[in-house]
Amino acid sequence: MAAVSLRDVRKSYTPELQVIHGVSMEIKDGEFIVILGPSGCGKSTLLRMVAGLETITAGEIAIGGRVVNQLEPKDRDIAMVFQNYALYPHMSVYDNMAYGLRIRGLAKDEIDTRVQKAAGILELKKFLDRKPRALSGGQRQRVAMGRAIVREPKVFLFDEPLSNLDAKLRVQMRGELQALHRRLGTTSLFVTHDQVEAMTLAQRMIVMNAGRAEQIGAPLEVYARPATTFVAGFIGSPPMNLIPKDGRLLGVRPEHLEPCAASEALLTIDVDLIEPLGADIIVYGRIGDGESARVAARLPADAKAQAGKLAVRYAPQNAHWFDPGTGKRIEQ
Amino acid sequence: MVENRPWLTAFSHGVLILGVLAVAFPLYVTFIASTLTLEQIMQVPMQLTPGDQFVENYSQVLTAGSTKGSKAAASSMLFNSLVMALVIPLGKMAISVISAFAIVYFRFPLRMFFFWMIFVTLMLPVEVRIIPTFKVIADLGLLNTYAGLTVPLIASATATFLFRQFFMTIPDELAEAARVDGASPMRFFWDVLLPLSKTTMAALFVIQFIYGWNQYLWPLLITTDESMYTTVIGIKRMIVGSDSANEWNLIMATAILAMLPPALVVMLMQKWFVKGLVETEK
Numbered sequence: 001m002a003a004v005s006l007r008d009v010r011k012s013y014t015p016e017l018q019v020i021h022g023v024s025m026e027i028k029d030g031e032f033i034v035i036l037g038p039s040g041c042g043k044s045t046l047l048r049m050v051a052g053l054e055t056i057t058a059g060e061i062a063i064g065g066r067v068v069n070q071l072e073p074k075d076r077d078i079a080m081v082f083q084n085y086a087l088y089p090h091m092s093v094y095d096n097m098a099y100g101l102r103i104r105g106l107a108k109d110e111i112d113t114r115v116q117k118a119a120g121i122l123e124l125k126k127f128l129d130r131k132p133r134a135l136s137g138g139q140r141q142r143v144a145m146g147r148a149i150v151r152e153p154k155v156f157l158f159d160e161p162l163s164n165l166d167a168k169l170r171v172q173m174r175g176e177l178q179a180l181h182r183r184l185g186t187t188s189l190f191v192t193h194d195q196v197e198a199m200t201l202a203q204r205m206i207v208m209n210a211g212r213a214e215q216i217g218a219p220l221e222v223y224a225r226p227a228t229t230f231v232a233g234f235i236g237s238p239p240m241n242l243i244p245k246d247g248r249l250l251g252v253r254p255e256h257l258e259p260c261a262a263s264e265a266l267l268t269i270d271v272d273l274i275e276p277l278g279a280d281i282i283v284y285g286r287i288g289d290g291e292s293a294r295v296a297a298r299l300p301a302d303a304k305a306q307a308g309k310l311a312v313r314y315a316p317q318n319a320h321w322f323d324p325g326t327g328k329r330i331e332q
Numbered sequence: 333m334v335e336n337r338p339w340l341t342a343f344s345h346g347v348l349i350l351g352v353l354a355v356a357f358p359l360y361v362t363f364i365a366s367t368l369t370l371e372q373i374m375q376v377p378m379q380l381t382p383g384d385q386f387v388e389n390y391s392q393v394l395t396a397g398s399t400k401g402s403k404a405a406a407s408s409m410l411f412n413s414l415v416m417a418l419v420i421p422l423g424k425m426a427i428s429v430i431s432a433f434a435i436v437y438f439r440f441p442l443r444m445f446f447f448w449m450i451f452v453t454l455m456l457p458v459e460v461r462i463i464p465t466f467k468v469i470a471d472l473g474l475l476n477t478y479a480g481l482t483v484p485l486i487a488s489a490t491a492t493f494l495f496r497q498f499f500m501t502i503p504d505e506l507a508e509a510a511r512v513d514g515a516s517p518m519r520f521f522w523d524v525l526l527p528l529s530k531t532t533m534a535a536l537f538v539i540q541f542i543y544g545w546n547q548y549l550w551p552l553l554i555t556t557d558e559s560m561y562t563t564v565i566g567i568k569r570m571i572v573g574s575d576s577a578n579e580w581n582l583i584m585a586t587a588i589l590a591m592l593p594p595a596l597v598v599m600l601m602q603k604w605f606v607k608g609l610v611e612t613e614k
Binding site: 052053072073074078079080083084086088089099100103147 | 503505506508509510511512513514515519523524527528
């Protein structure tokens with residue numbers, strides 16, 4: 001186990017095409033970090049740079065206090081789980097897990113102990129002789145994790161490992177990942193574009209956009225105090241409403257808008273779309289005074305939602321303000 | 333398709349049976365001729381039931397060859413053909429799997445240039461470059477040698493191209509996973525790529541075995557010594573002059589012997605062959 005430091009890490013493929021614009025972060029020993037962002041924001045590239053699969057153009061990455069910029073992946077003491085699992089198709093589950101250990105020249109019984117232990121944790125004992133082809137998606141996912149666990153690395157790197165699973169299995173694996181991290185306590189970096197995964201798994205998260213870290217912080221802190229309009233608009237479902245007001249941008253979460261009498265209204269929504277979700281109702285519409293901003297409000301399940309004008313208000317402490325030019329948060 | 337049209341069924345079966353006859357009848361005549369005496373063959377019409385010369389004819393060609401044309405025994409010719417048909421596919425595979433590995437998995441200067449260099453040789457089969465190649469082989473003193481028979485046919489782009497296409501379908505993550513596991517490139521090649529290429533290799537082997545076995549023009553040029561004749565050349569050399577001067581019974585026996593090994597290879601490796609062409613184990 002080890003701390004990981006990213007110091008102004010940059011990546012460019014050509015002088016004009018820079019994909020990572022200087023990311024800095026100190027990851028504590030044993031921390032579970034999620035890198036979150038839309039596709040093409042550079043999150044996988046960042047992870048692959050930590051793994052050593054991409055070169056680092058500028059800056060420094062250190063694992064356990066040792067700068068690893070010039071080290072091969074195998075010398076970095078990391079283990080990686082790939083999105084498509086990348087299991088060796090012609091090897092049995094056992095051999096898939098043992099392969100890296102054999103290359104390292106570990107003794108046969110040491111390998112066996114480790115593989116059996118990992119298979120026990122991941123409930124794979126029954127499948128050790130099978131080929132990956134004969135396993136379901138969730139089982140393959142576990143084998144990929146098993147391959148990482150047996151290495152006993154300093155850092156786990158996960159590259160969207162759950163995105164090939166169906167929704168139900170994803171929730172289950174999410175829980176297993178959490179349990180695994182509690183049990184092993186290994187520093188982990190987890191890349192995803194799924195905000196629910198990020199919110200539930202992360203101890204801290206990095207929200208990335210276009211190669212920049214927009215915000216680094218604990219999930220609830222990021223949710224409660226988004227640092228930029230991008231973070232505000234990316235996290236939350238539906239995301240935070242951003243309404244131009246007095247030359248600034250007002251941000252209010254849909255759940256913080258409550259219906260009220262027309263006289264108390266801070267906003268009036270011209271509702272044109274209603275989505276009842278069972279637990280609550282989400283209504284969408286334009287702000288009444290003709291401005292084009294679209295707004296969503298989350299109403300309790302028993303509210304009477306209908307198309308037409310809806311007067312809403314919000315508590316002042318739930319209002320966020322952003323600079324429309326830079327997109328940065330304006331502290332009150 | 334589900335159809336119930338008895339006439340169409342009868343008609344299509346008729347066409348298929350005619351097709352089979354067109355292919356099978358000459359083979360049958362060849363076999364019958366190889367069991368007759370020369371006099372029986374010369375009768376018009378030739379009889380179409382097996383004769384009693386099977387053992388005599390085959391032991392004659394296998395041990396001594398014909399009496400009028402080439403004196404090469406079929407056993408030595410079969411051996412020469414076998415060497416050619418084995419060395420060519422094995423040599424091709426050994427070279428092309430490595431060059432495909434280099435082209436797909438390594439970034440080196442002029443990578444695409446070298447790929448296209450290899451690719452362009454597809455346009456230069458032996459027949460096109462036959463005179464310069466003959467000159468080179470002759471100057472190297474390789475006439476009437478196994479090296480002379482096989483080496484010029486080993487270099488080819490087909491296999492390299494086939495392996496390249498196959499390697500490109502293997503996900504990059506597999507190579508990356510091996511890298512994270514600590515496998516060196518050659519280790520990855522041995523432990524992952526080669527086992528995955530098994531079926532492709534089998535398909536290639538079948539195609540190239542037949543290619544090597546059926547070589548005609550090249551061995552015809554560079555083998556002048558009877559001990560180096562391949563079976564296909566041997567048949568040609570047994571035909572010496574006018575129709576009646578040839579020992580057709582012996583020639584037909586040699587022809588049957590020449591047909592058997594490729595047929596056997598195709599039959600025995602059919603399962604692997606089809607697998608290699610249609611599916612990949614991923």
